[in-house]
Amino acid sequence: MTVPSLPLEELGLPIPQTVTDPAALAEQVTSQPNSHPRWAGLQVFGSTFVTIFLAELGDKTQVTTLLMSAESHSPWVVFAGAGAALVTTSLLGVLLGQWISTRIAPKTLERAAGVTLLLISALLVWDILKG
């Protein structure tokens, strides 16, 4: 049984044992709730996973793979091909995002990313209303 040690981070408190340098301490305090790298990573993984998974359920890629596997009678080959393609497109996406982040100021980028995510959200709502 493993219980993640949330409370400290949730309260926005700095994690004592990792901070020795005052500048790092100040940064941990100002950068708020998810300042612990591992916990931040898990949170990013979780929120990305859940939203993208739900958005893709019943979407055209899923429909394509199920149709192809039904027609071909070799579902695992279809899954291998589709899986490799999906890993490649997400890797390309994240790499492109990283590349963009080296060229554009963080503030502008956050705004652009926020607007983009809002558009995706609107697109999903449109899908719901249309379907």
Next chain:
Amino acid sequence: MNWHLLGLSFITVFLSELGDKSQVAAIALGSTSSSPRAVFLGTAAALLLASLIGVLVGQEAAEFLPTRLVKAIAALGFAIMAIRLLWPHSEE
């Protein structure tokens, strides 16, 4: 191994996902997140699981899933992430 089918499914899915909302979301999240590796792993895992379900459940998936409810939850999730990015930060 049916290489033809493997290539066909790769190309079909690759082309249909290129520039699609998951990839756009991966670009947006990957550019602003402090942990792009977590964004990549989250995106890839979600897409793999969604297509695995497609392969396993097959035709019944369409009827079995409450697609509209699921999409509504996803829309809400994206909206929350957007608001978190757009919300003015206190330190600036």
